[in-house]
Amino acid sequence: MKKKFRGASLVMPDRMYFFVTPALVLFLVFWVYPVLQLFYYSVTNFNGVNYNYDFVGFKNYARIIQEGSLINAIKNTFIYTVIIVVGSNLLGLALAMLLNMKIIGKTVFRTMSYIPALFSAIVVGFIWSYVYMPGSGMLAALLNAVGLDGSTVNLLGNFKTALYSIAVVDIWKNVGTTMIIYLAGLQTVDESLLEAGKIDGCTEWQLIRKIKLPLISATITINVVLNVIAGLKSFDYSFIMTNGGPGKATQTLMYIIFKTAFNDQMMGKASAFSVVSFILIIAITIAMLRFMNKREVEL
Amino acid sequence: MKKKFLSLVLAAGMTMSLLAGCGNSEATSTQSQDTQAQTAESSEETSSEATEAVAATADDVTITMMFSGVASENDFETEVLPKLIKEKFPNITLEVTKLPDDQYYTALKTKLASGECPDIILVQPKYAGSNSVIELAKAGYLMDLSDLSFLDLAGDAAKEAFTYDGKVYGVAQGVSILGTYYNKNMFDENGLEVPKTWDEFLDCCETLKNAGIQPIVMGDKDAYVMQFGLYQIAANEVYPNNASFDDQLRTGETSFEDEGTWDKVLEMYYELYDKGYVIESSLGLGAAQAIQMFVDGEAAMTFDGSFNAAALTADGKVDFERGYFPLPAVNGDTYASMAPGGGPAVYAGTQHPDEVKAILEYWFDGESPAYQAFASTGNVIITYGYGADQNDAMFDAFLDLYNQGKAWYWCNQAWPSGTENEMESLFGSMIGGQGTTVSDITSGMQMKLEELLEAN
Numbered sequence: 160m161k162k163k164f165r166g167a168s169l170v171m172p173d174r175m176y177f178f179v180t181p182a183l184v185l186f187l188v189f190w191v192y193p194v195l196q197l198f199y200y201s202v203t204n205f206n207g208v209n210y211n212y213d214f215v216g217f218k219n220y221a222r223i224i225q226e227g228s229l230i231n232a233i234k235n236t237f238i239y240t241v242i243i244v245v246g247s248n249l250l251g252l253a254l255a256m257l258l259n260m261k262i263i264g265k266t267v268f269r270t271m272s273y274i275p276a277l278f279s280a281i282v283v284g285f286i287w288s289y290v291y292m293p294g295s296g297m298l299a300a301l302l303n304a305v306g307l308d309g310s311t312v313n314l315l316g317n318f319k320t321a322l323y324s325i326a327v328v329d330i331w332k333n334v335g336t337t338m339i340i341y342l343a344g345l346q347t348v349d350e351s352l353l354e355a356g357k358i359d360g361c362t363e364w365q366l367i368r369k370i371k372l373p374l375i376s377a378t379i380t381i382n383v384v385l386n387v388i389a390g391l392k393s394f395d396y397s398f399i400m401t402n403g404g405p406g407k408a409t410q411t412l413m414y415i416i417f418k419t420a421f422n423d424q425m426m427g428k429a430s431a432f433s434v435v436s437f438i439l440i441i442a443i444t445i446a447m448l449r450f451m452n453k454r455e456v457e458l
Numbered sequence: 459m460k461k462k463f464l465s466l467v468l469a470a471g472m473t474m475s476l477l478a479g480c481g482n483s484e485a486t487s488t489q490s491q492d493t494q495a496q497t498a499e500s501s502e503e504t505s506s507e508a509t510e511a512v513a514a515t516a517d518d519v520t521i522t523m524m525f526s527g528v529a530s531e532n533d534f535e536t537e538v539l540p541k542l543i544k545e546k547f548p549n550i551t552l553e554v555t556k557l558p559d560d561q562y563y564t565a566l567k568t569k570l571a572s573g574e575c576p577d578i579i580l581v582q583p584k585y586a587g588s589n590s591v592i593e594l595a596k597a598g599y600l601m602d603l604s605d606l607s608f609l610d611l612a613g614d615a616a617k618e619a620f621t622y623d624g625k626v627y628g629v630a631q632g633v634s635i636l637g638t639y640y641n642k643n644m645f646d647e648n649g650l651e652v653p654k655t656w657d658e659f660l661d662c663c664e665t666l667k668n669a670g671i672q673p674i675v676m677g678d679k680d681a682y683v684m685q686f687g688l689y690q691i692a693a694n695e696v697y698p699n700n701a702s703f704d705d706q707l708r709t710g711e712t713s714f715e716d717e718g719t720w721d722k723v724l725e726m727y728y729e730l731y732d733k734g735y736v737i738e739s740s741l742g743l744g745a746a747q748a749i750q751m752f753v754d755g756e757a758a759m760t761f762d763g764s765f766n767a768a769a770l771t772a773d774g775k776v777d778f779e780r781g782y783f784p785l786p787a788v789n790g791d792t793y794a795s796m797a798p799g800g801g802p803a804v805y806a807g808t809q810h811p812d813e814v815k816a817i818l819e820y821w822f823d824g825e826s827p828a829y830q831a832f833a834s835t836g837n838v839i840i841t842y843g844y845g846a847d848q849n850d851a852m853f854d855a856f857l858d859l860y861n862q863g864k865a866w867y868w869c870n871q872a873w874p875s876g877t878e879n880e881m882e883s884l885f886g887s888m889i890g891g892q893g894t895t896v897s898d899i900t901s902g903m904q905m906k907l908e909e910l911l912e913a914n
Contacts, residue, residue, distance in 0.1 A: 204912070207567060207588065209597050222909065288679075292747055293739030315679055316742025318890050404681050405741045406887035406894075421563075423876030423910060424588055 197437070201430035207420065212427070219431035228407070228415060229435060235322055236411045240390025242326040243333070247386050248379070250330065251337030256367070258338070259345045269342070273335035280332070284399030287328045291315045291400075315401055318408045325396040325409060333389065337382050344378030345371065380451040387447060391440050412436045519810050520551045521817060522576035523802070524569075526562035526589075534835045539821070542828045546820055550813055563588045570599055577808040578817070581628045582800040583619035586871040591803060595622040601804040601811060603627060608822045611842045612798075615860065619798040619867055629822055630798035632838025635764040635782075635856045636686050636868065637794070642779040644671060644758045652783045655790040656694075656726065663735040666758050674730060675757035677748030678740040678889070681882035685870065686761035687730070687785070688881070691723045693795040693866040694787035704872035708911060714904040715897070724885065724896045726788075731889045741890055750774070761785075764839055764853060782852040784859065794859040797868040799838050874910035877903060 201219055205212040223229040258269050275283065290297040291314050299309030314324040348371055356366050372379070394413035397403055403410040403418065410418070412432065420429035529536045533556070540552040555576070557565055562580070566589055569575045581591040581600070594600050603609075604626045609617050616630035645651070645662075648669050653659035663673040677683050696703055696719050703719065706712040714720045730736045737743070737757060746769075752760040753774030762770060764782075771780055784794045802821075804814050821828045824843025833845030839853055840846045841860065849857065859865050870878040884902045887894040 209593075210571065211597075226905075288744055289747075291742065292744075293742040313739040313742035316739055316890070318887075318892055401679060402681055404679065404883065404886050405890045406883050406892060418879065421560075421588070422879055424874075425876070425910070 194437075197430050197433055200427055201434045203427045205426045205430075206424045207426040215427065219428045220435075223428065223431055223435070228410070229432065231407055232410050232412045232415045232432075233439070235409060236391060236393065236413075238322060239326050239329075239393050239411060240387060242323065243329050243390045243393075244383060244386040246326070246330040247334055247337050248382055250334050251382065252341050254334065254338040255341035255345055256371075259342060269338075272338055275332045276335040278332070280395035281399055283328060283332050284396055287331075288315065288400050291324060316405055318405055321401055321405060321408045325400050328396055328400070329389075329393065333386075337386065340382055340385075341375070341378055344375035348374045376454065380454075383451065384444070384447065387443065388440075391436075391443065412439075518549050518551070519813050520553055521578065521810060521814055523552060523554045523578035524562070524565065524576040525554065525556050525580045525802075526559045527556050528558055529556045534832060534837075538831045539828060542826075542831060543817055543820070546826075546828070547813070547816065550817065552817065570594075570597075573807060575599070575805040575807065577805055577810065577814050578802045579805060580800055581620075581803040582871070583628070583630065583798050584867065584871040585874060586797075586800070586868075587875060589800075590871075590875070591620050591628040592622045594803070595625075595627045599806055600627040601806045601808065601814075603629065603804060603815070603818070606815065606818060606822075608819065608824060611824050612822070613841065613861070614863065615796070615865060615867070616798040616841070619871070620801075620803075628803035629801040629818060631801040631832075632799050632840050633764075633796045633860060633865075634799055635794065635796050635839065635853060636689050636761070637764070637782045637784050637856060638690070638759055638761055639752065639770050640759045640781050640783065641752070641755065641757075642781045644755075644778070645781075652781065653786050654792075655786050656788040659786055660729070660733075660735075663730070663733070667733075667735060672737050672757040673735040674759045674761070675737045675743070675748045675751045676740045676760060677743040677745035678886065679743055680745040681879075681886055683745050683748070683761070684727075684882050684885055685868070685878060686763060688723060688727050688885075689795045689869050690761065690785035691726050692720070692869050693793045694785065694791075695722050695726070696720065696869075697866045698787075698791065698793060704869065707873070707907060714900045714907065720900050720903065721896050724899055727885075728888060728896065741886060764856075767850065767852070780852065783855060792859070792864075794856045794865040795868060796856060796860050796865040797871055873907065876910050877907050880906035 202214055202216055203212045204215050204219075254272055258265055258272070262268075291312075293299065293313040293316060294310055296312070298314070299312045302309035302312060314320045352370055352374075353366060356370050361369070392413055393411050394417065397409045397411050397414040398417070401409045403414050413436070416429050416432045416436065419425050419432060423429075523535070525535050527535075532538065536554045536556050540554055543550055543552045566575070566579060579589070581589050581594060583591060585592050591600065602625045606626070606629070609626060609629075612630055616633075617626055619630060620626050620628035640652075644666065648665050648671075650662050650665060653662050666673040676687070699718075700706070700712065703712050707714070712719070731740075737748075737751075740748070743751075748760060749762070749766065749769050751757055752770065753772055755774060755776035755778055760770070784792055786792045802818060804811070804818075808814055820826050821832065823829055830844045833840045833843070833848070839849050839857070841857065856865070881899065881903050884894055884899040888896075888899065
């Protein structure tokens with residue numbers, strides 16, 4: 160018997176493949192198969208109950224494009240994503256830099272800014288719908304207290320402001336998590352490099368721009384990616400705070416999938432939405448990772 | 459070589475045990491779903507052993523039942539009913555599982571698909587919800603219950619709501635009402651009475667508005683509340699002219715765009731917003747917040763259902779007396795918007811059809827201990843038998859209309875589910891000043907309806 164098969168891989172000897180089987184079976188049954196099923200349902204008119212469904216070809220796809228609900232949902236999702244990526248990262252980074260300084264009560268402030276992240280989305284959404292409540296909500300009361308007219312504040316009921324208002328809630332809740340990751344990144348920055356920079360006459364801004372940011376570029380990548388994923392998957396606040404309304408102003412991709420599948424009982428059409436979202440999210444993630452990875456090396 | 463073989467066997471073994479593990483965990487999860495029911499009936503087990511000897515001739519059967527909702531303390535379905543059934547039929551054990559709504563729908567779908575459906579399930583009237591009686595009957599999942607004797611007691615409206623193809627497939631549990639709650643003190647202070655026609659209603663609103671009182675508060679941020687007002691108007695203006703308007707929507711004989719039907723309903727309702735009778739910030743208010751404002755005396759009226767009566771009669775910042783009236787028709791011939799409540803139906807594949815029917819006969823006969831316990835839960839408005847005179851006096855005007863046959867089901871119960879969401883979104887755009895017109899809404903509803911009919 161030969162000791163080694165010709166051409167056998169050194170990394171993964173042939174028989175090792177057998178050990179992959181259990182994990183592979185689980186992966187195929189519970190992940191790959193359902194995803195493939197999604198593609199299959201998207202060309203049927205399955206309603207979730209009746210298994211005597213028909214094939215309708217690409218009608219579901221044609222319909223979601225024609226009626227404009229797909230475009231509207233994509234637009235809302237993108238706006239939402241951009242707001243929370245920019246907002247959450249700028250705010251999180253600023254907070255992390257502040258809380259990385261030697262100030263009194265640092266741990267208290269760190270804890271406080273992380274507390275909102277501990278609540279469930281339901282709780283946060285419920286509390287904030289009272290903050291935004293027209294007439295007597297917290298925001299209206301605050302405006303009244305400083306002498307402005309609070310009775311006209313109706314952020315969630317206004318078509319122009321509803322989406323931004325729920326994005327702000329998302330930022331408020333998740334900025335703590337972003338901040339913690341940035342803080343961890345900032346603490347890896349070598350003190351001696353900063354000292355060397357100061358000796359060379361760097362201003363505070365130059366220290367941040369030329370030393371801190373390049374050194375935490377990996378952290379930035381992680382935070383941006385996490386926030387982009389959270390934004391593209393956004394569902395919670397549209398569902399809890401506005402029910403996709405007013406009109407269709409806060410319907411995101413995930414919300415419209417849920418609504419189509421469980422309110423309208425159109426699993427086929429919901430699958431078509433899901434397939435589009437699936438492709439879109441994968442494309443965006445790949446593009447972004449390639450871009451960010453390049454930046455990381457450059458910096 | 460040996461080693462290689464051994465590792466092969468091991469890997470295969472691992473795979474097998476993993477797959478076996480899946481099978482097992484599935485079994486336990488169904489078990490845990492039933493534990494709630496089992497604990498409910500285990501307390502009766504000891505007492506039943508004594509009576510078992512008596513009922514030795516009849517076979518012991520276990521009837522399973524699945525309902526939606528959250529079990530409360532001394533819950534009627536999960537605790538009281540199984541006990542009373544055991545007392546009446548010692549050989550029958552009723553096992554009841556109660557699941558929160560969303561889980562119920564999922565569980566029902568899976569159980570129907572796998573052919574392991576409980577004997578008794580909760581269904582909604584007409585086409586309402588994903589457990590609607592007509593959809594399930596059409597798919598052949600339900601047993602014909604037309605020969606149950608108590609159905610005549612419940613009345614035609616209840617029977618009609620659970621009928622498909624001339625056969626009755628479900629039992630209504632009481633009724634639910636949509637109406638207008640009003641602040642009696644505010645009405646008295648402004649010399650107002652319950653309006654008898656639509657014009658009188660508008661006058662009421664105008665008087666209140668001129669007196670500096672917000673006439674109506676609605677929580678349109680939760681868009682479903684728009685149905686509360688719209689269906690009351692539709693009950694007056696659409697169905698009296700054509701009782702089978704909704705059935706004809708399905709055959710294409712009628713359309714939402716027909717003149718004098720939904721365009722009229724939407725225009726009448728929009729007028730309330732246009733004239734500022736409904737609070738201007740309604741799109742930013744949640745349903746609970748609107749109820750709170752009514753209870754706190756910040757508005758004179760709100761459209762809501764009998765199912766929210768507890769919240770609407772709770773104590774607020776000010777004390778006042780509440781009243782409840784159906785929105786009046788233009789010509790004064792007012793109809794109520796009242797829906798027979800969802801109730802039990804029987805799975806077509808049940809092994810014990812006779813026992814299940816005996817249970818239902820006993821439960822809904824209008825006088826048995828089971829019916830009395832059911833009527834005393836206070837969760838539904840009873841229309842016949844024991845407890846029919848115990849309902850809140852607020853509902854009397856509605857029940858009179860109901861018993862005269864002057865009541866219509868809720869519109870969305872006859873539509874494919876999803877149509878009402880389109881109506882709400884579009885009406886929201888209209889009151890939000892997005893330039894949506896009434897004809898945009900009716901054509902949007904018609905498009906959605908056609909799409910949903912095609913899909914389902």
